[in-house]
Amino acid sequence: MNHTNTNFQHRHAAHCESGVAASLMSHHGANLSEAMAFGLSSALSFAYLPFIKLTGFPLIAYRMPPKSILKGVSKPFQTRFRFETFRNPDDGLHRLDELLAQGKVVGLQTSVFWLPYFPEDMRFHFNAHNLLVFGKEGDDYLISDPVTELPQRCASADLQRARFAKGVLAPKGLLYYPESIGRTEVTAEAIKKAIKKTARIMLGPIPIIGVRGIHMLANKVAKLDISEHSLNYAGHIVRMQEEIGTGGAGFRFLYAAFLQEAAQITGIAELAVLSERMNEIGDGWREFALKAARMIKSREAFSPVSLADMLRLQAERETDFFRALKSAIV
């Protein structure tokens, strides 16, 4: 079977879900960049979730849960996404082929571990990766994976395995596509609403979410001893921040890009200034990553307290920042 959607344009993106949302909406004629998809869905966040363990370490997220970006762009663009999951893997395979035969570009949720084109060292068991399929040639699916520079190919057996991987956040073969798109330009109102929501989440009262979550993580780091396990813990924080498709510094640079676009569309000049500030906060996160990496490489003495201090400083900078962001939106 050969079906290729020749109109489709692959785009390289920092993050899988915002990249998929931007590519999919753009393919259907809407004007949406990755950064705008990310900001418009209020995806920036911070969460320290000690009760969810990844290879023995707590989940540290710099964004909202999976699927929130797709849902977040639906309303401002008056779009209805159709989501389908499958109990029987064969049904999922046939449905994907059927949609491709209709000329659709289809979004999929997959595991990272079973995708053969991923670099070996990056293949971990993470089930909430997003990618687009835009065609099939013989047994190979043509894949636009937002985190790779060029389109990829993947044999159907491998893709099937990745789509029906089990465990936490199991994709159950999830596929999605927009059914109708009511609007092609984003409004200033939608942007303001999204910014308010982000400020509310970051400054919220729950101790593990937002800036309070950063403080909580800092307290936890301050209590670490100087064992091998603690070094792995520090490395784990940095991996969550830098390596899992974040566009650098736990999405902070991506959000700075969004604020810049938002300043133009809303005409609020203050947002451009705040974009600059967010960029600097991102640099602060990078410094934290570099410091931790130097300690892991034993280039400087491992000092959990100084890492915790850096985290506290970041929390304070973000507190000031989101207060300013809140008052910039009228």
Place this chain on the structure above:
Amino acid sequence: MDVSNVPQEGNCTLGNHRKALYAKDADGKMVIVPSRGSEADETVTMQAVDRMNALAADARTRALAGQTSPLEYWMYARRMDVVLLSQISGIWQWRIRRHFQPKHFLCLSPRLLASYADALGLPLAQLSTLP
């Protein structure tokens, strides 16, 4: 981050890929820049990979000495731990630990072996062998 500061240090864990980072260009505009990665990123990824590889190597040594079953080796070789293998296979953690004992592993039913092989993405015959 400015475009000139985007790390291009050649992170070996990326293979031939480049990852997209956002940075400020000369006009002050935030743009997407393909990055070859930084040493810091490489350090933390390799730390995690090395940790899994060390666990697998250790399990292999013990399996060769008859102290554990090949199941434990394959679990780590597939970058899983007991919690994850339990979530994926649907087999309780204490049962998995019990199946690490060679004498229990040898008596496993074909059905259980098949569940493990499926969860680990291995041909059934390979599960009882060591590389």
